[in-house]
Amino acid sequence: MTSTHEEVGYLPPSKPVEHTPISAASGVEEVIRMLEGRWKLVILFHLFGGKLLRFSDLERAIPAISQKMLIQQLRQMEADGIVTRLVHHQVPPKVEYGLTDWGQSLCPSLDALLKWAAARPGS
Amino acid sequence: MTSTHEEVGYLPPSKPVEHTPISAASGVEEVIRMLEGRWKLVILFHLFGGKLLRFSDLERAIPAISQKMLIQQLRQMEADGIVTRLVHHQVPPKVEYGLTDWGQSLCPSLDALLKWAAARPGS
DNA sequence: CAGCATCCCGGTGGATACTG
């Protein structure tokens, strides 16, 4: 694919839109809002499979993330109904994070994304 | 904030991980890198369906985006092999953007994301 | 028309220190 300046052998703009992506754009914004941020997807992938992870587990699993970001993203996803927060009040505090059913249902879609990335031409 | 403190009636962590999301984490970063940014997905959704849109078409379709962001995101996706850039050298310049086959193959996955968002409990 | 260059602001997110 030589990016610029090919002589154009393209033809008919007579192709009708079969997908109306524009109308979908509204939902797109919502998805972006809920999943954007450097860490949301990374966290989600660590939670898939119904696992319950403690705050410190996640910190260890994602060494590059700061506490501030970890808690912030977790809280946002909790507010969005994607992750659950389970507090055990005991002397050394223990909090476990997991996925709601709805959050877990995101797994296939994200997996598809992964497969897509893996299928990149010129591997 | 008492959003918390359920007494924990959670049971068996006997659920074996059936998905090994951690190993997937590597690919996740890649996906994020390619799709992140305020506008990438929005642009993509306007390009799905095999449509070729001119720069000005996209500007009109996404009024909130600035020229700078539009061209920047398009270029990045072009570099990633997601979008194509078709230059017609004629007196009033004309450039059309579309999707590569690989880029087009992202459509089902993103659609799944949309459906997921639409299925949010408490609609 | 389709961009590039420049300036600049605000928010995102990192580092660090402190608390229940």
Add this chain to the structure above:
DNA sequence: CAGTATCCACCGGGATGCTG
């Protein structure tokens, strides 16, 4: 252990003006 609080650097991204 699981956060909260603060400070601050950086850069994503908007506005404007100019060019081929």
